[in-house]
Amino acid sequence: xxxxxxxxxxxxxxxxLRPFExxxxxxxxxxxxxxxxxxxxxxxHPYTRRDAEEWTGGIAPAERLEGRGIAFAVTEFLTQxxxxxxxxxxxxxxxLATEAAYVTAPWAxxxxxxxxxxxxxxxxxxxxxxxxxxxxxxxxxxTASQQVAQKIGCISEGVLRNAWIxxxxxxxxxxxxxxxxxIVWSLLPEDLEGVAEQxxxxxxxxxxxxxx
Numbered sequence: 001x002x003x004x005x006x007x008x009x010x011x012x013x014x015x016x017l018r019p020f021e022x023x024x025x026x027x028x029x030x031x032x033x034x035x036x037x038x039x040x041x042x043x044x045h046p047y048t049r050r051d052a053e054e055w056t057g058g059i060a061p062a063e064r065l066e067g068r069g070i071a072f073a074v075t076e077f078l079t080q081x082x083x084x085x086x087x088x089x090x091x092x093x094x095x096l097a098t099e100a101a102y103v104t105a106p107w108a109x110x111x112x113x114x115x116x117x118x119x120x121x122x123x124x125x126x127x128x129x130x131x132x133x134x135x136x137x138x139x140x141x142x143t144a145s146q147q148v149a150q151k152i153g154c155i156s157e158g159v160l161r162n163a164w165i166x167x168x169x170x171x172x173x174x175x176x177x178x179x180x181x182x183i184v185w186s187l188l189p190e191d192l193e194g195v196a197e198q199x200x201x202x203x204x205x206x207x208x209x210x211x212x
Contacts, residue, residue: 002093003067003093004064004065004066004067005064005069005070005088005091005129007019007064008124010072010120010121010124010210011077011210012077012116012117012120013077014076014077014078014113014116015074015075015076015077015083015113015116015117015120016074016075016076016077016080017072017073017074017075017086017117017120017121018072018073018075019060019061019071019072019073020055020056020060020061020071020073021056021073022053022056022057024056024073024082025049025052025053025056027081027082027105028052028055028056028073028082029047029048029049029051029052030105031082031084031085031103031105031106032047032051032052032103033045033046033047034105034106035169036106036144037103038167038175039166039167039168039169039175040139040141040142040145040166040167041103042165045167045175059071063087063088063089067091067093068089068090068091069087069088069089069090069091069098069099070087070088071085071086071087071088072085072086072087072117072121073085074086074113074117076108082105083104083105083108083113083117084102084103084104084105084108084113084114084117085101085102085103086100086101086102086117086118086121087100087101087102088100088121088125088134089101095132095133096129096130096131096132096133097131097132097133097134097135098125098131098133098134098135099134099135099136099137100118100121100122100134100135100136100187101136101137102114102117102118102145102148109144114144114148115148115151115152118148118152119151119152119192119195122134122152122187122192123192126189126192131189132188132189133186133187133188134154134186134187134188135184135185135186135187136149136154136184136185136186136187137160137164137182137183137184137185138182138183138185139164139166139180139181139182139183140159140180140181140182140183141166141180146183146185149185149187151195152187152192152195153187153191153192153195154185154186154187154191155185155186155187155191156183156184156185157184157185157186158183158184159181159182159183159184160181160182160183160184161181162179162180162181163181163182164179164180164181164182165177165178165179165180166178166179166180
């Protein structure tokens, strides 16, 4: 039984999802130090060059090589600028199920890039890798992440109460931990029917996806 994802790149009309490279480090540092990323994820803060080097050179490739999932650097097709990250983790190869997480750079928000990239990964995962389930967990207050899940066709399955440690900014500019709920979403192959076409109608961009 296959227990690792292939080393692939995925292309859409506007984006290329590929393995991380050393050249991504400056943009990755900037993205991970954004206030919303700090608030809703568990990345180190401040996010340093050493953190970025460990991610691009160690953690991200190990995710695939050790069978836990795969991490994609999401880049603009025309500019090659780093748009975000889509990561599959906690993969269960027997159940053909995995968990998706995603981050978008501040400058790229509002363009539909997160939805486009996560949908492309879902299409690849279901059609090429024959997976049966993707799970997404969003903090209760992270409405942007929840909107992405809804747009790609995810179904809300319930709430994990008090299950996540988020961060909130204090009056002195620092950060402190707060507990919050997690909303659990799932996506099955049949949930994707018609989603790409609806997105194309809404955004004006075709749903072309390719991988190699």
